[in-house]
Amino acid sequence: MMIGYTLMTEQAGPRELVEHAVRAEQAGFDFEVISDHYFPWLTEQGHAPNAWAVLGAIARATERVRLMTYVTCPTMRYHPTVVAQQAATVQLLSDNRFTLGLGAGENLNEHVIGRGWPPVNVRHEMLSEALEIISRLFNGGHLDFTGKHFRVDSAKLWDLPEQRVPVGVAVSGPQSVELFAPSADLMIAVEPDKALCQAWRKAAPDAERIIGQLPICFDRDEEAAVQRAHEQFRWFGGGWKVNSELPGPAAFAAATQYVRPDDVAAAIPCGPDVKPIVDAVTEFLDAGFTDVALVQIGGQHQDEFFTFARDELLPALRGN
Numbered sequence: 583m584m585i586g587y588t589l590m591t592e593q594a595g596p597r598e599l600v601e602h603a604v605r606a607e608q609a610g611f612d613f614e615v616i617s618d619h620y621f622p623w624l625t626e627q628g629h630a631p632n633a634w635a636v637l638g639a640i641a642r643a644t645e646r647v648r649l650m651t652y653v654t655c656p657t658m659r660y661h662p663t664v665v666a667q668q669a670a671t672v673q674l675l676s677d678n679r680f681t682l683g684l685g686a687g688e689n690l691n692e693h694v695i696g697r698g699w700p701p702v703n704v705r706h707e708m709l710s711e712a713l714e715i716i717s718r719l720f721n722g723g724h725l726d727f728t729g730k731h732f733r734v735d736s737a738k739l740w741d742l743p744e745q746r747v748p749v750g751v752a753v754s755g756p757q758s759v760e761l762f763a764p765s766a767d768l769m770i771a772v773e774p775d776k777a778l779c780q781a782w783r784k785a786a787p788d789a790e791r792i793i794g795q796l797p798i799c800f801d802r803d804e805e806a807a808v809q810r811a812h813e814q815f816r817w818f819g820g821g822w823k824v825n826s827e828l829p830g831p832a833a834f835a836a837a838t839q840y841v842r843p844d845d846v847a848a849a850i851p852c853g854p855d856v857k858p859i860v861d862a863v864t865e866f867l868d869a870g871f872t873d874v875a876l877v878q879i880g881g882q883h884q885d886e887f888f889t890f891a892r893d894e895l896l897p898a899l900r901g902n
Contacts, residue, residue: 586875615652655687779870804853
């Protein structure tokens with residue numbers, strides 16, 4: 583299993599994210615994923631720089647780690663032609679280390695363009711069209727496209743990498759697996775769901791990677807870790823169907839006002855111990871995932887985490 587590090591744009595500014603990317607590579611992580619947000623989930627997180635601008639800097643500041651969006655929505659804030667151009671450019675800048683992770687998006691980030699928030703079936707239709715547009719642009723040449731949701735007029739990527747950008751799609755159930763597995767290179771999910779992995783492998787038998795994500799809150803003081811996780815990550819337990827619908831940080835604060843620190847601690851490994859993290863990663867491994875990207879909660883608490891990861895956590899995970 584490959585172990586990754588999450589560059590959480592919701593909890594750090596652009597300069598800090600580039601520094602974190604370099605430190606994560608030095609600590610020994612195999613790959614790095616970056617969230618793509620216009621808003622943080624909660625006001626306490628306090629950040630939301632442009633992920634693609636940050637990726638360009640990270641691509642030149644790092645040398646070895648694979649890079650990935652986790653995930654970009656290519657249907658509203660960004661037209662799919664623009665996402666294809668961004669992805670091709672980052673692939674060139676990173677010397678073929680980039681994977682384009684895509685998803686149907688969240689109201690939290692996409693409402694800013696003022697078009698309203700479509701129901702999930704419409705979002706899936708839009709993502710299907712976007713995937714086709716991006717794939718055809720990666721093929722080279724000019725593209726004209728007329729679909730139900732998008733039009734493309736003579737688009738062409740003038741700087742295409744020699745190595746095609748792999749595309750991953752975030753899924754949460756049978757419907758999204760059925761829709762997206764045939765046109766994706768890898769699967770993205772946030773829960774260790776064995777049935778989901780089995781369905782994906784059946785629909786896409788040649789797919790090599792299934793990538794999950796696990797929030798943790800390392801701190802030598804376990805109580806401080808729990809409090810920080812509750813302050814900044816209590817939204818996590820809402821689940822995809824809820825989290826994709828809420829419109830802003832105030833809504834997430836209201837929806838999670840009754841979530842207790844103990845509730846968060848029961849769902850997220852908190853504190854100084856390696857074993858709870860290893861156990862949680864093992865759940866993903868047993869479910870059929872090939873990769874897990876860790877999220878260290880707290881933008882100001884990354885330096886101590888990198889030392890912990892290098893000296894204790896990564897050796898324990900790789901000996902699992």
